[in-house]
Amino acid sequence: MSYSANEIAALAQKAARGAGFPPQQAQVFGAATVQFLAGGGEAQALLDALADPADSPILRLPLLVEDIQRAVGLAGPQITLTLQPGDEALAPAYARLAAVPITRTEVGQSEDGLPQLCLETDPNRDRAAPLPPRIEASAPLVDHLSILAARTYVPASDSSRSAGAGAGDIDND
């Protein structure tokens, strides 16, 4: 099924919060999920990332985005960054969140066996490639994200309904 980018970003953000991740990392994960799915990524990598809020690329990769921005400024249009094992699936999607126009991403391995992210940027472009108008997401992924997102919702109650919003129920005036 297809969704708007904002729908996917908002759902993934709430799912990450529901899974126990801090709000800023959850927000970045939402944006990265859009990039990941737009690039044809497999849903399992997203589910794996959401599994453990104490040890996850969702915590580590936002710092990678900053590293990319610094590295491009210092080292030029082609850079290679070393990743933590387990981060390679989502790293290209996070890389595209950096405020630099990335033209190619490739995940490889260093001589000592650590994963690496190789990037090419085009200094003549001033913005990233636009997103497609729709993002495809599988029903199992959306269902899983929705279950996690629901953990951020407060259960309904009469008192919440009457006092929480500060409004009446009927408006026939």
Place this chain on the structure above:
Amino acid sequence: MKDLVSPSPRTGLRPPSQVMRLHRMGASFPTRLSFLRVLTRRLAAEGARLRRPVWNIGADGYGHAVYTIALGGHDYSLVAVSTHLPDEMRTDRVIATAWDTAYVLYDGVPDDDEIARICAAAPQQEAARYTERDLVLSRANKSVRLFSHVVERLRTGQQPDAKLVNRVGYLMRTTAVYGNGKFGIADRGLIADRPGIEGAFAAEMLTVWMIRSFTHDLVEHLGGATLDPALKRHLGIGNSTGLGMAPFLVSHPVLLNNWVQARETALARVRNLPALTPEQHARLIPLCDRVSAHLEEWQVPDPHHQARIDLVRAEWPALRGFVEDLPIDAPIDALIRRSEAYSVDTQELCVALALEPFGDIVDELAAGMTDPVGPPAQGFDNAQSLRRAIEMHFDWVLQMDFDETAQQRRFWYVSEEKLEPRLGDRFDDPGAERESPLDIARRVQALWRALEGVTDLRAFRAARPEHELALARVACLSSHPYAEIRDNLIAESCLPIDMLRSKLAFFGATKFDPKSDRWTRITLAQGAPLPEDLGTARADDWWLAGYVA
């Protein structure tokens, strides 16, 4: 003239410590930079013409209609669907499941299949799915007392009672106007570069303005007669707004900064005018009188808010007198300084007045009221520079005592009941562990405390990921001075209504009518140009416009 009006050195921008306090934000008025005003100015400049290619509304008032307008080289169509709504289901709240009318702003001109699709989906609102051709989704309920009155009067060959038209101000009020990808509609990014609707909430404002025309046409259809244009012009479109609008201002700090900075830059420009031409001075006097008439028209049931309006009414004649006899040197600056002797409401009304005659140096600032690039990356080299940035830009949070119950009484949350945003009491209501992260002040103070003695910022960030939101806010405020509301949004004393009014004023709302500290009705487009006004001088001269018989 533009060469003469740089914002410095005589008068700079008002500081965030003054402008970004909730009580002042809650006294905001619309200006010529408000989004609906910017839109109608653009429509007028293009000579846009609203057409109604489809009117399939029955004698009972139910059916659908399509309106189309060309703007910036693109066609946009409003598909309006009117259905029967039992009185017991008419609620303005998010938890509603049915409405009198439903709308989609469509990208282009819909064919019959697309109209049929929208007519099936739009009445379901959030329960249906939409496509990237659907730009905005909205719904509106009748103001029952005025809608019925207008129809009955028209049916008997009379015009509606002008006093009742004024007291209510609209035939219908929208209860949601969804954009930017909600429920599958188009992401804003898909239309963000389009001339005419590239501005903040421009597509939403276009929708609202077109809905207003539909409400006019619907009563004329049911009443079998035409409304007097003056009365029709005074029939805006209502809106009922609750807590859902408030978190937006917190979650979009760059956008908030850019809105406020544009207005404050405009104010600094007019304050720095060395003198007024006779024509400019002469323009201010009738605008002051328009304010007086507007204040007389503005009546609300809430006694506290009515008292605020009454105070502005009492203070305004003195300011009008000052305007009549403005000093020759830096007259607008003198006016703003004089207003500081009065209530905050009067001060902010005076700001809006001061911008009104000076479109030539103000209007261009509307182009900067978007956020094309997002928040800045954090650029702190070490923990000490981050801590110093907090002390410099967030000094106001360091004075707060979050051990006090009153300072953390509230928590913002999303109810599982149709995801309605709500506000709870942390010490009485369940659900605080699911709190939405609007507690920016508390988080930044916690970061500042946690940074004490830290030598390796990178290691700190990896080990303490819970502080990243606060760090991002510090980075943002360091370069966007108006990005933060400088109050504790979880304090017992926090009034969400102030946040609602601030945002609604940027939309162009008037006649704020608070129903509680977290819910308000407002009027949009009252006095705004009718479609046939777009080619006339009236098209950009409707700030606080009242009823003129």
